[in-house]
Every structure is written in C-alpha cells, then in structure tokens.
Amino acid sequence: MTDFPTPSTHVRHVEVAIAGAGFGGLCMAIKLQEAGITDYVILEKGNEMGGTWRDNHYPGAACDVQSHMYSYSFATSAKWTKRYAPWNEIQQYILDVTRQYNVRPNVRFNQEVVSAVFNDGTGRWTVKTAGGETYICRHWILASGPLHVPAKPHIKGLDQFQGKVMHSAEWDHHYELTGKRVASIGTGGSAIQYVPEIAPQVKQLHVFQRTAAWVIPRDERRYSAFSKWLFETLPVTRTLHRWRCYWTNESRVWPIFNPKLARVGEFFLKQFIAYQVKDPVLRQKLTPDYTLGCKRILISNKWFPTFNRENVELVTDDIREFTPTGIVTKDGKERALDCVILGTGFVVDPRIYMKQFELRGLNGHTIQEDWKVSPTAYLGITASNYPNMFQLVGPHTGLGHNSIIFMIEAQADYIVNCIKLVKAKDADYIDVKPEAMTRFLGEVTQALKGTVWSSGCRSWYQTAEGINFAIWPKSTWRYWMETRKVKEADYRFVKCAGRLAGVSQTGGVGTAPMGAQAMARVAQR
Template structure:
C-alpha cells in the first residue's frame, strides 16, 4: 500500500500483539511497529517459566487458525513449546524486524490537532502513530498478597510468574501460597524433589481429568499430510468448549456435570477422607476457572505434602504463621497468587481528548465497547480488553476476532486521511449495560474470584460463546463511531 496508509503502534508482543501485527499484514498494512518491554516475543509465555508451566487449552485450538503447527509435542503444550511457536511465527511472517525490544511504554497522549498518538517510552523517546493498539493483556502484572510480614522472610521467596531459577528446591521445605492454575502445574513438578511441600489453600479448585496425548511421529505426519485430521481435532475441541461455556450463563444444567466429573476424579485419586474433604470446593463449578490435571491430587497425597486450609496470619522470618498460631517452617516461599487482572493497561498513563485520563474514566471499573474501544480515546484499541476474557475456551480465537475488527477500522482511516474515529459514548454505555445484565445471570456472581473487582463488578469476562463474540465483531458498524477531522477538534464529519 502507499505511504499514506495509517501508521500503527502496537504495545506488547505476546499473542495479542502478534495477532494484531499478522492481521495488519494480511490486510495489506505494513506501517506498524511493536513496542515490547521484554527481550523477545511471547508475553506471558516468555515470563512464566515456573516448573510445569503449560497451557490448559489444547494447542490445536490455542494457536492461530491461519498458522497451524502440525508438530506440537503434546495436545496440552508446555511453556517452552508455546514460546517457540510464537518465535517461529513471528520470524516466518517477518514481524520480528518490526519489534523494538527492551522498549517499555510509560504513557501515551492523543493529539487531536495532528490526529495521532504521542507514545512515550522509558528511554525518553517520543513515538508518533495514527493508531495505538494496546496488547498488554490481563495477566502481565503479578499480584502479591497483602499479608503482613512478607518482607521479613529470611529465605528465598518469589512469585510463580517471576520464578528464581537460581534457587535449588532439592531437599528444601517449600511453602506454596495459592491454588490457582499455576499452582496446579508447579506443585506436581516440584513435589518429588522437595523435602516438604506445604500448600496454603484459601479455596479448593474444581479439577477435572486432563485428556492429554503425546503426539507421535505418525501423528505429525498425519497432521501434515492430511490437514482435515488436524482441523477435525481443532473443531472438536472448539465445539466442546462452546458447549461448556453455555453452562456459565445460559444453561446452568451443565454445571452439575462438571461437578460430577471433578468429584469422581477427586475420589478416584485421593483416598484419605480428611485430604479429600480439604480438596472439595465449596462454590459452584465454573465460578472460578475449572482446571485440568492428572497429577495434582496424587502429588498432594504424598507423605511429604500437606494442605493447610487455615487462613494465613503473617509471614515470619522462618515461615508462615496461620490464624491458629502454628508456624509452618519453610526454606522457600512461592507465591502462586495470580495477577492484577482488574488494572487494565496499568501502570501506563493514557490521555485522550480534552485531557481525559483513562485511569479516571475506568475508576468505577474498566469498560470498552466490544472490549476494544473507549469513548474519548480515538484511534485507540485494546486487545484482550475489558469483558473479553473467557471462562472456557481459547483466547487466541477472541484475539483473531479483535484483530480483524481493528484492521477493518484501520482500513476506514486509510480511506479518510487526516481523520480519527471515536466510539460514541451512548453506544459504549448500551453495550456495557447489556453485558453487565448478562453477567448478572452468570455463575461468576456466586463466589469471589479474580473475575470480579472490589465492588463486585465483573470487568474481565465475556458472558457468552466465542461464536457470539465473533458474530458481534465480524464487521464494524460505522454508525457506532464519530469521525472527526484533525482540522477541527470536536466537530464530527458524520
């Protein structure tokens, strides 16, 4: 395309940022730059290197539809394989040279007079682009628990997302705080090597069997030579996820089926009545994401493992003291306590038209039309933004939908040089009201989880199937947007 095509800055080189870059390429746009604070692509798959790290969505679906990988080692791939896939795709498609690594964005401000964004990075450089796409995700900033005495611990301690590989856990007493997706994976990985593993559990997880398969050379040959076999597996996984997602909002009758499968799995793998009771969830299935594992329960049933359900009172120099006064001695503490999921785009400072600060606009909870566009922040889009997370299914499918939608709007800007688009406030408000009404009927209202903010609002999840989201985002309705000229600050052209 001509040099008149809009320039685009993408923040982040994880799945979201790469999805956006690849879609821009597919749409004929090459004036884009990715600003990435890390030293390689990958996002969460670069940062999370804890033992046992992997994905709980099968790789045939957790990959770009237009960039299949017929040689995945397993159905549920591990972190190194997913990271290598992203590196390979980025290199093969020629995206890597367009990435500025080691470049952290600190702030961005929209210049209405020039109809472009000024983006500032930590190295003091100012970048300009017509379009700004934020692809930093919802799981990029580890959350440490607010427990007294965290800094007093004399041994090694770290968050699972910031694993310290210099610490040898062999023969050590290791305390793991938290029972989310990372704990489900790292506990079985480290349990055989440590002297004592003590897991501090606030709430038990719904854990179902993991239908994993190690792909053999004949699988790889079949997937490569007979693509319909690969597509069939992807479609089957997609269909199962779509069916299960219905149970989160519209078909609650599905939830008991999950509970039954998880309970059977627990009873089959754990025979000790006390441990079985401790590992039995006390909330509705689906309220927190169900987890897949075949080795989590067996690891906790070993003689060198213990599950503590008493609440934590404080961290001491020698371990963890629970509310009953017991100090559980530890040499190492691992915080498997998730991420700051409700602080979208933080800690960046984003300023739109008339000095509007995104942090102020989202003070009552993050919100965006279709999870991508925010009034007063024209020509700015968010990948994996508010209300686009999934309780079931592959976020990559959602990212592809978002990238296509954004690319269509970039096309509109290309046809109208010197203009910028701003989603109408009433359009965003109606959408948010609709989504929150549906979320009010969801299973996520039935317990406390990272899906909900302090006020009880659910800013993270999409209350439907990925099919319904794809239908909503298939093509932008220009009637949802005001189109302005850089020559007039607020007067709409249409």
C-alpha cells in the same frame, strides 16, 4: 516500511504503534501486514517475543487449551507433541511464527510504554517508553494482555523472611529445591501445575489454600508419529482437528449458562476427587463450595494425588505473618521454611496495573477517571474519547471455556477494518459513541445474569467491588459474528481542525464520556 533511526533520534513517526509482543501483538502485526499496512512498530517491555509464555517457565507450565486450538487459524502447526502443549513448545511456536511473517524487524525490545497522550489538533498519539523513545502514531493498540503483572500478596513480615522468595512467573531455576522446606501460597492455575512437579524433590511442602478449585482431568496423550505425519502431509487435517477442538470447547458453555447443568458436573467431579484423595477430611478441604465455573476451572491429573504424599501438607488456616525463618498461621503454629513460592497469579484489573500509566484521550480524559467504577470498552476493543485507540483482550472479552486466540483474531480483524474505514473516509480518527458503549455494557451485564459467573463467588474476573469486567458471557461464535463488520453508526469519523471547516480541535460535539455514574447504573441493572 519505516526505517527506524538510531536510538539517539528520540521522536519517530509511524502509522501504528502496538504495545506488547505476545500472542495479541504478534497477531495484530501479521493482520496489518496482510492489509498492506507495514508502517508499524511493536513496543515490548521484555527482551524477546512471547509475553506470558516467555515469562512463565516454572516446572510443569503448560496450556489448559488444546495445542491445535491455542494457535492461529492462519498458522496451524504440525509440531505439537501433546494434546496440551508445555510452555516451551508454545514459546517456540510464537518465535516460529514471528520468523515466518518477518515481524521481528518491527519490534523494539526493552521499551516499556509509560505514556500515551492523544493530540486533539493533529489526531495523533504521542507514545513514550521507559527507554526514552517517543513515537508519534495515528493508531495506538494496547496488546499487553491481562497476565503480565505478577500479583504479590501484602503479608506482614514477608519482606523480613530470610529464605528464598519467588513468584511463579519469576521462577529461579538456579535455586535448588531438593531437600528444602517449601511453602506454596495459592492454589490457582500456576500452582496446580508446579506443586505436583516439585513435591517429589522437596523435603516438606506446605500448600496454603484460601479457596479450593474445581479441577477436571487432563488429556495428557501425546500425538502418535502417524498423527504428526498426517498433520504435516495433509494440512487440512490440522484444520479439521482444530475445528473439532473448537466445537468440543464451545459445548462447555452450556453448563456456564445453566447452573443446573453445572451441578451435574459438580457431582461427577466430587466422585473424581473421592477417587484420587484417600483422606476424607482432606478430601472435604479440597472440594469447592461454589458453583462449577464461577471461578476458573483448572485441569490436572496430578493435583489431587499430590496430597496423598507424606511430605505434602494442605494448609487452610489464614497466614498471620512471616518470621525471618518461616510462616505463622492464625492458630499460632509456626512452620519453618527455606523457600516461599508465590502462586498468586496476576494483577488482572487494568485500573491497578495502569495506575502510574498516563493514558490521556480527548478533552483531557484519563483512563483512570473514566474507568473509576470498572474497566469497560465497546466489544472490549474501543473506548469513547480515546480515538484511534484499540485493545486486544480488553474488558468483557475473557473466556472460561474456549481459546482466547480465537477472540484475538476476531479483534485484530475488527481493528484492521476500523483503520481501513478511517482512511476510506479521509478522516483523522474514529471514536466510538458513548451511547454505543452504554448499550454494549448493558447487553453484557444482562447476559451475565443467570450464569455461573453471577452465582456469588469472588474471582479474578471481578473488580474489588464485585463487578465482572473480564468475561465474555456468550459463545465465542457470537463474538465473531458481532465483530465481523464495523457498525459505522456506532462511531464518529472526525477530521481535525484545519482540514474541515467547523470542526473544533476537540473533535466537535458528542464527545461526552460515559461517566462513572452512568456506568454504575448500567452495572447495577
């Protein structure tokens, strides 16, 4: 275990550096420990573990995956009170697991990573933080996740509005909403949770909707005392319940693969909307015009009934501008406001939130240049010309039907196997071959064809240019099968100069990137 020096010592050497202390970073740390790799550090920009569950504590915040599935398979819990856990239970679970596996001593809080540069000669990464610390590491793991940078709209006059403005991920619980005139901008996963909660408190609530969302009913049942006793007394029942949740979720992938089945689901959901929304005009505005599953499917029993309230208005006209006292829509109508809540989600495209982040690999390659067309990575984990760098929840590994924790565990196991291989082969680094990346991207692109994700709508799964970079377009068990073993033929194992005659400091031959033009050709197949 590395004994961390005092903050005055600026350079520290570790075997593994991890960026992010959310579900991904914590899982990675535990898997490393289980493999006997204890010389690691987690660099976390916040002041506590938890990531998105530390930051998102707005009213009604909860998970849209079942509690027993939204947890690690190796650390199941009997403490869940509901089928779908609220944010505070998930955050407490993360803290409990952190304590159970004694991970906290390896975490450096308030250390946002601002630079990571690979040294061709030594095979090491130099990782720097905004707090002035520098880490030299052999292996570098990005576990920051895609939901940590709030997306804030650029609307004329917003900075001139004199009332309260807050993003859902930066909720100010000291601000009193009772009796206030409030505007909620956005109708995504956060808004459908907090809007029903604040509607009874406020004087008037204007919900600004750009695109209607498909919303399915939510199982709000609490676990009975007997169920919790059973989960606590017989841990195997937790595992069995988890697997039932897994296969229930996995069955939802078939309508995604077959838009005809999705249309059957649309028929029943339209009946659900008609049952819950009384006004036919309002009902039409709340009914999506795109294929079920093309955008993220949301779950709520409270969303649609909220619009039956007299103090709630659904606004579908575009916003023209803010004034110091309210919002003016394009029809010229002004609505006076005390508070604006931005339910506008997160910046998911890493090319945007990593714009100022220096990430430099072999031969001067930068992630900004190599991802010019679209973010991409082999299995969503490794990228050519970025040796010993690994990603959790990277490109092509997001889900629309099951738990991302399942994917994280598969990725963490795969990364540990890569690290073991580097040591077993007495190499300095492992680097995925460009042709392996090209092949994988082609497979993903082909698999997306014919799915609901390719049915024409725009979503946060895509780049601004319309390339779907976020979604894994197959079943999760297929991903688990593909990551169980490292295909050594898809990688180069390299010793740095001075250790092996004939190998240059740039890593020898075969280091050409999959350039922007090649990526574009594959994406257009």
